[in-house]
Amino acid sequence: MNGRRYPAMAGILAIAIIAFIANLSFGASAMSPRSVVAALFAFDPDNYDHFVVLYQRLPRALIAVFLGAVMACGGAVLQGLTRNPLASPGILGVSSGAMLFVVIAAFLLDVPSQGQGVAAILGGFFGFLNCLLVTRLIVSSKEPHGLAFILSGAVLSMLHGAIANAIMLSSPSRRSDFLSWATGNINHVYVERLRDFWWLGALGLVMLLAMARPLTLITLGRDKAASAGVDVTRITWLSIGAVVVSVSVAVAICGPIGFVGLVTPHIVRPLVGASFRLALPANAVLGAAICLLADLAARSAFAPHVLNTGIMMDLLGGIVFAVIVKRYYLSTSERGAWR
Template identity: 75%
Template sequence: MIRYRYPAMLAGATVVLAALLANLAFGATSIDLRSVVRALLAFDADDYDHFVVVYQRLPRALIAVFLGATMACGGAVLQGLTRNPLASPGILGINSGAMLFVIVGAFIFNLPMEWQGVAAIAGGLFGFVSCLFVTRMTGMSKDPRGLALILSGAVLSMLYGSVANAIMLASPSRRSDFLSWASGNINHVYVERLMDFWWLGALGLGLLMVLARPLTLVTFGREKAASAGVDVSRVTWISVGAVVVSVSSAVAICGPIGFVGLVTPHIVRPFVGASFARALPANALIGAAICLLADLAARTVFAPHILHTGIMMDLLGGLVFAIIVKRYYLSPGVREASR
């Protein structure tokens, strides 16, 4: 496996570049690659194609890259810490908690956009902690498969999403401002949100990279990590905090989009191994590529209609979720081992 790791990283960077160029070139109208490059390097305000690339497609692409990188890295860390293949920000309440607090802050407390990022982070932390609390209250926190954690997260995610939708329905005059956002929508109109909150995601991802080595040791076993001098509790909670900050900042920008955080670590892991020093950059690249391609598909597959990217992700995510459940929980070998 070792000899494939660095070629895999190069391949991931190539896929991201190709997905980025495709995202900028294709849409309601196709723009040739030469015009795309010229728009980026020598923008001409009188050229309509340049305007479309720079002011419509490029902001969407940047949001997709940011979203994919943060969600994929968050999913990789959560799966490593919980040792559960179904763990992801969308499953463990982070996405829905962040969405709920943004809606509550905007609709009830009239928070300005600059403070909605803070509300999203508080909500993401609330969603994850409440998931752990419910799991402990059920008395199944010691389940080696972590099934109770996943079920608690799924139920709470539905609850928080329903409450957020109910609040929006109670205020029809403001509902249209957040309806698209709440369904997970990569859109160039959210570029101001990206400018306000991108540094939070970068801070969280940077912190995870700093903790990559001790985090890898923790995933190999708490006892082994402690014997190597790692403060397991501190590393675990700082890592979770970094995931919450980065993922919640992405939710604050374009709403909850969960599929990429679940599936990307499964794509990356066979090629780069368990080391987070390699897994985090690889997840960021592949996650960005998946979001770019999903956004492109949402704009072109059902043309002239444009789907929200979150809906496109859900269409794929449901299928992948079923495959992972069958492989890790319902296969004969797993059932025998759990008895």
Template identity: 70%
Template sequence: MTMRTGLPVGLAPAGAVLILVAAFLGNLSLGATSISPRSVVEALLFFDQEEFDHFIVAYQRLPRALIAMFVGAVMACGGCVLQGLTRNPLASPSLLGVSSGATLFVIAGIFLLDIPLAWQGVVAIAGGLFGFASCLFVTRLTGMSRDPRGLGLILSGAVLSMLYSGLANALLLASPSRRSEFLSWVSGNINHAYADRLYSFWWLGAIGVALLFVLARPLTLVMLGREKAASAGVDVERVRFIALAAVVVSASAAVAVCGPIGFVGLIVPHMVRPFAGAAFKKALPANAVLGAATCLLADLAARTAFTPFVLHTGIMMDLLGGIAFAIIVKRCYLSPGARTAL
């Protein structure tokens, strides 16, 4: 595989940060009630509980924006690492069973075992590990792991994701008394009501992403090839295992906060790669920033595009991500001379 160092565009990192700042302020300013940027800044720096606009910013829009940034950054970094390690341009937490497995385990744990909030993050991680492991198992069991294009892994993940999502919805239907409490969550709903979930589980996602940052250099060497990485002193199997575990833990923590938000981990790495290249030392920070910005913009569109109706952010991401998914499939699998690796 040929490594690319990225385009020599010095303004790219600054541009990504500016996009994030603009998306953050836009998310706090726009909505059913428009609030001026000045009032937003005042609410953040000089909060006055007597001001209604300050209350909206601090207790409704700010928690929602923080959740969107957390989920976007975590999922984008996870997709970046998965696409690199599997050498598959379609790999992401939502397409390899991680998100759906975490969703199923959380719903099952709550509805069948009545687990408290404090344990839902751990259950989500167990579900994410189960979803990813079962995806790998089915791929090997059917012999599709030998496909040089890696399409078998994606097909296994897509089928299992539909199965686990269907089981989670079946559990919801089986308990009408509690259905309304989690019906929004299971479809991916970034909402200020889940601020307590962000407070409980953000550190799990942070630990996972921090591990990926620490492993950036050895991960890049692994992408160059097993022999080259080993000759540079990299324990390839250990690095791969820790990196995949970190992706599962961080993505599952994001699911535990607001439910499954799909396609962020698929789209953002493709947006970043032309500018940051394939080296994880540059790609991971760029994915974190642009992933957070993308999720903020998707959440803003979900709240404002169909006024007076408000969509769940997960549904908006599915609408946008479905189009991107089709484009990526055509470019990477159906176009003449399509590449099989990143």
């Protein structure tokens, strides 16, 4: 395994670079990589293709990179802490709670865009803590990690989404502004939100990287981590807080897109191992690549129509969700790895 980790990291990075270039090169009209580089480093105001690259495709690509990185890292940390292969921000109520609070802030309180980021963070904590509370009411364990935890999150996510949609329906004049966002939409029109909130997501990822060693020890067992001097409770809640903040601001930017946070850790884990020192950077890079490719597919697969990236992700996510459930919950040979 040790000899394969760094080649795997190099391969993941190469995929991300190719995905980034492809995202900038292809769309309604194809451009050569040379034209893309010229648009980025020798911008010609009289060249229409340069405008397309710099003001439409590049903002989308940057949003995709940000979203993929924070969602994938969030999923990896939640799966490690809960020891549950189905755990992800989209399933445990974080994304749906953030979406609900953004809608409440915008529609009921008339909060401007900058304040909606704060609302999203509050909603992310609200959604996750709700999921935790409901699970503890159902089961007696103080550390919920089984199917009840996932079901609680799934039901609450549907409830949050239903309430958000009801609020949007109450104001038809403003609904069109948020309807596309609510289904997960990587779009260059949201680049101002990226400019306002990216540093919060980056701060969350830096915090997770700083806690990589104790997080890895916790995934090996809380008693073992405590015996190695790790303050398990403090690290657990700090890391969950970092995940909630980073994921919530990603939702504030382009709405809830959940598939990447579920599947990316499952791809990365066999390649680089369970140590978060390598797993977090690998998840960030591969998550970014997956979002870049999904955004490219959403723009190209049904041309001239553009599909929301969140819908494209959901089409794949449902299949992957079923496969993971079958493998880890319906196959007795796999249960021990997460129990």
